[in-house]
Structures are given as structure tokens and as C-alpha cells.
Amino acid sequence: QLQLQESGPGLVKPSETLSLTCTVSGGSVSSSSYYWGWIRQPPGKGLEWIGSIYYSENTYYNPSLKSRVTISVDTSKNQFSLKLSSVTAADTAVYYCARLKMATSDFDYWGQGTLVTVSS
Amino acid sequence: QSALTQPPSASGSPGQSVTISCTGTSSDVGGYNYVSWYQQHPGKAPKLMIYEVSKRPSGVPDRFSGSKSGNTASLTVSGLQAEDEADYYCSSYADSNNFWVFGGGTKVTVL
Numbered sequence: 001q002l003q004l005q006e007s008g009p010g011l012v013k014p015s016e017t018l019s020l021t022c023t024v025s026g027g028s029v030s031s032s033s034y035y036w037g038w039i040r041q042p043p044g045k046g047l048e049w050i051g052s053i054y055y056s057e058n059t060y061y062n063p064s065l066k067s068r069v070t071i072s073v074d075t076s077k078n079q080f081s082l083k084l085s086s087v088t089a090a091d092t093a094v095y096y097c098a099r100l101k102m103a104t105s106d107f108d109y110w111g112q113g114t115l116v117t118v119s120s
Numbered sequence: 121q122s123a124l125t126q127p128p129s130a131s132g133s134p135g136q137s138v139t140i141s142c143t144g145t146s147s148d149v150g151g152y153n154y155v156s157w158y159q160q161h162p163g164k165a166p167k168l169m170i171y172e173v174s175k176r177p178s179g180v181p182d183r184f185s186g187s188k189s190g191n192t193a194s195l196t197v198s199g200l201q202a203e204d205e206a207d208y209y210c211s212s213y214a215d216s217n218n219f220w221v222f223g224g225g226t227k228v229t230v231l
Contacts, residue, residue: 096165106171106172107156110166112165
């Protein structure tokens with residue numbers, strides 16, 4: 001059974017860089033059939049796609065966040081990561097990592113999510 | 121503001137049906153048959169309920185069904201049960217500028 005687990009600091013200061021890692025178990029980030037993505041959800045609000053990566057390191061970013069986002073993959077550790085720079089309080093959210101099926105463009109497996117608060 | 125438009129709330133009594141709409145444009149919902157629906161209970165991660173407009177993953181009850189007409193997709197939950205009370209989000213593949221977009225979510229209440 002595929003499992004995804006987010007990890008990283010729960011508190012980030014304004015103007016700093018948010019860094020999260022998603023560890024994949026029961027499957028491989030090197031699979032040619034899937035993208036791997038990040039989605040966030042501000043408290044009490046809806047879902048927002050942040051970006052996705054293919055194991056070959058092709059990346060796709062939400063245009064509204066593109067200037068601040070970097071997603072990378074580490075096939076040796078079976079992990080992929082998110083970096084979001086110059087954060088503000090508006091970036092406070094639960095951050096989810098998820099698997100995205102290439103053939104059908106849906107997010108079929110999700111991590112449990114991790115709350116990141118931006119505050120001084 | 122979300123890329124896809126959903127009603128904020130919907131409700132129905134146990135055993136009844138509820139339908140949620142998801143309106144986009146020809147660049148997303150109307151342009152591709154890659155609409156998916158997710159159920160989210162409070163404090164939990166979203167769960168895939170429908171993919172490719174109308175297909176159900178293994179384990180999802182057939183009470184959940186999806187359809188699409190033009191730029192609007194719909195999710196219908198038939199025979200409402202208490203455990204169906206949750207937030208529901210639609211998503212669509214979009215054009216090469218936006219890639220994947222979500223709706224704002226609909227809270228379904230079982231009366």
C-alpha cells in the first residue's frame with residue numbers, strides 16, 4: 001500500500017523559506033506513470049495546487065506561486081521536496097503531498113498533511 | 121478566488137440525492153475529460169471519489185457518480201448517508217499555463 005508522509009518545520013518566520021519533504025513508501029518516485037505534487041489548504045479554505053514534478057525532474061508550477069516555488073526529487077531517498085521562499089502569513093496552511101496519475105490527471109494518494117504556520 | 125466555481129453548500133435528508141456543480145471554462149473542465157472529485161472529512165486528507173469525469177476508484181460506493189456537460193461537471197451522491205457529510209472538491213487538468221486547478225469546495229450536510 002502506497003504511503004506518503006510530509007515532514008518539516010511547523011513554524012516559519014516571515015520572509016524566510018518554507019521547506020517540506022515527502023517520503024514515499026510502498027512505491028517509487030521513479031515510476032514513469034506518476035507525477036508527484038504538493039497541494040495546500042489555508043485554515044478554513046479550499047485546496048490550492050502548488051506544483052508537481054516528474055522523476056526526470058520536469059516541474060510544473062502554479063503560475064501564482066511560480067516565482068517562489070521549487071520542487072525537487074531525490075530518487076535515492078524516494079523523496080520529493082518543496083521550497084517556498086519569502087513566505088508571509090498568507091502562506092499559513094496545511095501542506096499535502098500527493099501522487100498524481102499521468103494517464104488520468106487525478107491525485108489518487110495523499111499524505112496526511114502538515115500544518116505550517118508563518119509567524120514571527 | 122478558486123479557478124473552478126462550486127456552490128458553498130448543499131444538503132439533503134438521509135436516502136435522498138444531492139448534486140454538486142463545478143463550473144470552469146473551455147481551458148479546463150470543458151476542454152478535457154480529466155475532472156476528479158475529492159471528499160474531505162474534517163481534519164483529514166482529501167480522498168479521491170471520482171476520476172475522468174465519471175469513473176470510480178475501487179472501494180468507492182456506486183452511490184457516487186459524476187458527469188459533465190460543456191464547462192460544468194457534476195457530482196451526485198444518491199442514497200445519502202450520515203458518513204457522506206463532508207467537504208467535496210472538484211479538480212480539473214487545465215491548459216499548459218495552469219496545469220491543475222481546484223474548485224472552492226462544497227460542504228454537504230446530511231439533515
